[in-house]
Amino acid sequence: MSPAEFAFLVLAGFGAGLIGYITGLASVVSYPALLAVGLSPIAANVTNTVSLVAVGIGSTSQSGRALLDGDRRRLIGGAVASLVGGTIGAVILLLTPPGAFEAVVPFLVALAAVALLCQPVLRRWATSHQDRPWVWLAALVIISVYGGYFGAGAGIMVLALMLVLTSEPLWRAALSKSLFLGIANTVAAVGFMIFGPVDWWAALAMAIGCLIGGWCGPPVVKRLPAGPLRIAVAIGGLALAVWLAVR
Template sequence: MTVADLSILVGAGFLAGLVGYVTGLASIISYPALLFVGLGPLAANVTNTVALVAVGIGSFAKSGRDLVDHLGGRALARSGGAALAGGAVGALLLLVAPDGVFAVVVPYLVAFASIALLIQPRLRTWISGGVDRPVLWLICVFAVSVYGGYFGAGAGVAFVALALLVTSLPLPRAMILKSTLLGIANGVAAVGFMIFGPVEWAAVAAMGLGCLVGGWAGPPVVARLPVTALRIAIGVAGLGLAVWLAVS
């Protein structure tokens, strides 16, 4: 891998970290960048998962204290445990299941999460009656983390939609929680990929550096954006990703 390739990955990592934190769509930047510098689809997928762990580390280092103070350590630990278990299952599926297992359903899952974001105020009242649903939250965190550990494009959108539908978290804190849980799911998957998967370590180092800085820069950016406009923008971008996944 050349110096030019590594430079491209650092830049792509920063954009993926920032855009991924703000919109939940990091992989739409990072995964094509890895393919562009010559990695095959499987190597790009596992390398992408390992590198994106840095987004969660960066964003939690910047704003994690606020999340812990708001949720409490036990609630955050339960959510993290569900993400950990789901990420492990997703990583196992990627390593042992035939290629394309999720190819048919993934665009529909991402589209559903995106539409849920767009109509979130009404949908939250219909689903949860305006109150928190902790058991439903943990079940869904596990399910989304399975997908996050398997491939992950659009998993951030699903986490944000889930947080806004079944918890009372405001959008800025939902974004921090999304980044944290996705980082955990990616992290446990990354451990499996480090042992059994074709990880390209030079690419991980370059892209991970960019992702770390991008994730750290994400919370201040979100704090300055209008909440409703941001929610709609994430939903629209998610629909675009669903279309891209369906036709690619």
């Protein structure tokens, strides 16, 4: 890898880390950047998963204390659900043919984007979510399976889940999303490090940028207006769904 490509991936990682924390769309930056420097789709996928662990590290090191001030039972349950789902997703990727699961990805991302657009209505409809925490946990396991398997758009799915099925404000939902996806990515990354075709120089460059971008994310998102940001993220998610469908 040339110095110019390394620098390009650091810059792309910073954008992925910052955008990923704010919007949940990190892979819309990081995955194409890895393809652009010549990685195969599978190598880019596993390298991307390894790199994005740094987003969760950066964001939680910046505002981890804010998470502990929230619902700790939800936090622990979500962490376990993410661990289980990420493990299953990594195993599926390592044992199944490439692309076996990707056909449904654009529809899942589009569904999450629509859920964000309709979030105020859906949240009112789901006012009894406290009585059914298993619905939130089951959905998080499923999304974490996808996150461990492929990951593009998983952030927006978790963000939509948090905003619809919990009473968390946008900034805390974004922080929780980074933690849960970070756990799913970490357990998947361990498997990919051992069994997957990780490009280590690309992973290092991307991770450096992701760490810095993830660290910068929490103070930025606290200062952004929640309503317009939610709509912008949803539009970005629909664009990602179209890109995933036609690529």
